[in-house]
Amino acid sequence: MLTLENISVGYGAIRALKGVSMRVEQGEVVTLIGANGAGKTTTLRTITGLLEPTEGRILFEGQEISGKPTHQLVARGISMSPEGRGVFANLTVRENLHMGAYLKKNKAEIAQDLERGFRMFPRLKERESQKAGTLSGGEQQMLAMARALMSRPRLLLLDEPSLGLAPLVVHTIFEAIDEIRGEGTTILLVEQNAHAALKHSDRAYVLETGRIVMEGPSKELAADPRIKEAYLGE
Amino acid sequence: MDTFVQQLINGLTVGSIYALIALGYTMVYGILRLINFAHGDIYMLGAYAGYFIARWLGFAGEPSVAGLAVVLVGSMLAAALLGMAIERFAYRPVRKYARMTTLITAIGMSLLLENLSVVIFEGTPRAFPELLHNSTYRLFGNAAISKTQLLIFGVSIILMLLLQWIVYRTKVGTAMRAVSFNLNSAKLMGINTDAIIVFTFALGSALAAAGGVLTAQYNPTIYPLMGIITGLKAFVAAVLGGIGNIPGAVLGGLLIGAAETFVVGYGQLVGIPSTYRDAVAFAILILVLLFRPAGLLGTTVQEKV
Numbered sequence: 001m002l003t004l005e006n007i008s009v010g011y012g013a014i015r016a017l018k019g020v021s022m023r024v025e026q027g028e029v030v031t032l033i034g035a036n037g038a039g040k041t042t043t044l045r046t047i048t049g050l051l052e053p054t055e056g057r058i059l060f061e062g063q064e065i066s067g068k069p070t071h072q073l074v075a076r077g078i079s080m081s082p083e084g085r086g087v088f089a090n091l092t093v094r095e096n097l098h099m100g101a102y103l104k105k106n107k108a109e110i111a112q113d114l115e116r117g118f119r120m121f122p123r124l125k126e127r128e129s130q131k132a133g134t135l136s137g138g139e140q141q142m143l144a145m146a147r148a149l150m151s152r153p154r155l156l157l158l159d160e161p162s163l164g165l166a167p168l169v170v171h172t173i174f175e176a177i178d179e180i181r182g183e184g185t186t187i188l189l190v191e192q193n194a195h196a197a198l199k200h201s202d203r204a205y206v207l208e209t210g211r212i213v214m215e216g217p218s219k220e221l222a223a224d225p226r227i228k229e230a231y232l233g234e
Numbered sequence: 235m236d237t238f239v240q241q242l243i244n245g246l247t248v249g250s251i252y253a254l255i256a257l258g259y260t261m262v263y264g265i266l267r268l269i270n271f272a273h274g275d276i277y278m279l280g281a282y283a284g285y286f287i288a289r290w291l292g293f294a295g296e297p298s299v300a301g302l303a304v305v306l307v308g309s310m311l312a313a314a315l316l317g318m319a320i321e322r323f324a325y326r327p328v329r330k331y332a333r334m335t336t337l338i339t340a341i342g343m344s345l346l347l348e349n350l351s352v353v354i355f356e357g358t359p360r361a362f363p364e365l366l367h368n369s370t371y372r373l374f375g376n377a378a379i380s381k382t383q384l385l386i387f388g389v390s391i392i393l394m395l396l397l398q399w400i401v402y403r404t405k406v407g408t409a410m411r412a413v414s415f416n417l418n419s420a421k422l423m424g425i426n427t428d429a430i431i432v433f434t435f436a437l438g439s440a441l442a443a444a445g446g447v448l449t450a451q452y453n454p455t456i457y458p459l460m461g462i463i464t465g466l467k468a469f470v471a472a473v474l475g476g477i478g479n480i481p482g483a484v485l486g487g488l489l490i491g492a493a494e495t496f497v498v499g500y501g502q503l504v505g506i507p508s509t510y511r512d513a514v515a516f517a518i519l520i521l522v523l524l525f526r527p528a529g530l531l532g533t534t535v536q537e538k539v
Contacts, residue, residue, distance in 0.1 A: 050418055074424030086419035088412045099412050102405070103424040151424060 001026045001186055002047070002155055007056035007066075009039075009046050016042040018210040019056070024155065024188050029181050031189040031197040031218065033231055034207035040190040041083045043207070044157050047188075048080050049073050060155070075103055079153030083160055085144040089133030093124055096132050096143055100150030110150070117146035120176055138169035145176060149185075156180060158189045162196065174200050194231035198222040206231070236375030241499040242492065247383045247452060249491020250390035254445035255468035256475065256483035257397060258438025264414040264478035265434050267333060271340040272320060273442060274465015275347035276313050280443025281456045282355060284309035285362055294363035302365040306389070309447050310440035317439025318432050326428070351458035359457040362450035386448045393444055394484055397437070401480060410434060414478070467494075467515040474522050476532020485530060490515050 002024040009017040017039045024030045034040050045051045047058060049070040058066040065073055079100075088096050097117055101110045118125035121142040127135060132143055141161055148156060158177070162170040174196050181187055191197035198204055198218040206214040206227065214221065221227050255277050262270045287308040288294045293301030324343050328335045370380045401407035413420040413430045420427050449464070450456050471490045475482025494515060498508040522529060 048422060050421065069426075070418075070421035071424045071426045074422065080422050082419060082422060086416055086422070088415045088419065090411055090415045091408065095408050095411075098405070099408060099420070099423045099425070102409065147423075 001061060002188070003059040004043075004047070005056050005059070007043075007046060007053045007058065009042055009051055009053050016210055017046065017053075020207070020210070020212055021056075022205050022212060022215070024186060026186055027181075027184060028203060029177070029187040029189060029201040031191055031201040031204045032207055033191055033194040033197055033204060036192070037209075038207040039210045040207055041159055042210075044080060044082075044159050044188070044190055047157060048078060071103075074151055074153075077152075077154035078157065079148040079151045079155070080157040081141075081144040081148040081159060081161060083163075085137075085140045087132040087135070087140050087143050087147070089131060091132060092129050093132055093135070093143055094128050096147050097124075097150055100147035103151060109152075113150050113152065117149060120149075120179060121146055121172075138165045138172070141165060141169070141173060142176075145173070145180075149180065153185060155186045155188065158187060160190055160192060162191065162193045170196065194227070195222075198227075198232075236373075236377035237499070239373065239377040241495050243377070243379050243383060245492035245495030246488055247386050247491070248495060249471075249488035250386050251445045251449050251452075251487075252464070252468045252471045252491050253484045253487025254390055254393065254441045254448070255465065256471040256487045257394070257480065258442045259469050259472040260475070260477055260480060260483040261410075261434050261438045263472070264480075265410065265431055266325075266329070266336070268325065268336050268340060269469065270325075270435075270438075271337075271465075272343040272347055273438065274461035274468065275344050275351070276317055276320075276439045276461070277442040277446045277449075277465060277468075278351065278456070278458060278461030279316060279347065279446070280309045280313040280439075281362065281446030281450045281460065282351070283312040283443060284447035284450060285360060285456060287312075288363050288365060293365060297363075297365050297367050299366065302385075305365055306444060306447050309443045313439040313443030313446075314436035317435040321432050321435040326431075348458055348462070355458055357458060359455045362454040362456050364454065365451060382451050386452060389444060389448060393441060397441070397480070400437070406430070406433060463512060467512075470515045470519045470522075474518055474529055476529025479529065479531045482529055482531035490518065493518060 004020055004022045007017055007020045008015060020043060032040050032043060042051065046053055049068055053066055057064050060076060060078065088099065091099065097114055101113060104110050123139055124142055124146060127139060132140065135143060145158070145161065161173050165173065177187065177189065177200055189197055189201060198221055201218045203216065204218045204221045205212050255273065258273050259270060262268055284305045288301065288305045291304060293305055320343060324339055325336055328339050366381060366385060368381050370378045372378045401410060409420065409425050409430050412423065412425065413427050417427055467490055468487065471486035472483045474489060475486030494511050497506055497514045498511050501508055501510060
């Protein structure tokens, strides 16, 4: 479904990604783990067109998408819950969700998706008319995920959905990830919480200073002594 | 008492015009964090567009409501196109560079529009045709309100309500607010942010043009540099209200208009000559920047992390 071929990205003189190749197949949950500054967020920003690769190409459903503007990629079926959630603090919860469905024309479908988001995260329903800026961090994360689903993506990118959240909320978020995958949406998950990420995914890539250093089925990686030592703290 | 009411009416008339122009400054700032210094010149060009439309279509000789409406809407459309062109060809190419670059481009655009207008329209002021027969209605004592003033209030209120509706009740307005809060997040929603930015320029420019035509009904002399001081005052109005804040721009405009009229009306009593009229706005600017830099209605949204 998604293929990255030898992607390099630079911020000025700094090269954040150095020839990253990876793929995500239809229906999979793939996780990208790595330390701070390894290039995880850069990878996602490049896939969504917020950054342009200096080298390599990105294919989505067989077509090259590198260099295409972000809004066109959303139209093609890619959606992202960005780092730091990126909710519109000045808009209400409901307005945020409606922005997620910006490209959708069918009012009945939008209403249906809105209800689905509220079912997935009942807290959002309670806060429907509140400004998103007044939500707690966990609620903002729920909103960012529900909003990303409003465009009915075929590929959902999640950037650090559990960052800075209380354990109970982290649990809710990962339950939601399982639910989303159960509906057939392909997910690329970036996480620092390697333990949970490996538990809730099929395959994993390990990114270190801009390069993929390991890859494989999540179960195998979770059992690998190097991963255990470096990322699972065991 | 009647003098006070009269001053207030006059002040709010000028203030409504400032408010219309200030809205453009504040919307563009909200979305791009750019002070569009050419905005005052769009107000001037709006007035010129109205002048030519009135002359070409023959509304100059015989005042009528229909003629006024055509001139007003026509000049708003012309200014909207101009604003879109300026964004597309002057600001968009430099948007990716430092903010200072865009700011300097805006100053350059302002000078270009002013000097080009001097060349094309000549520096001599022109008399703007009367589009509506003016008459004056006595309120009480010596206080009166003219038809033109009612027109300015009426049109301003309609346009502001329309803007309020667009920004807070429509999808494109919600997208404008989304873009102004977080550009990248807005892109991730599938919003074509360039289209929203262009739309914002069109909207702001149209309001400025309406201000230009209305001013020309109140004070029927137009000239290529008329946008400089009015534009600056409207900018101060936007800052006073809280730049980026739409109701703030309206409040700021009305306050600046009233303050400046009261200085002319009552200033002598406290030893301020009426020639200080133009200084009022800038004195207010200094006070705002010293004591309330966020403006009267401006607040910084608290973002929880």
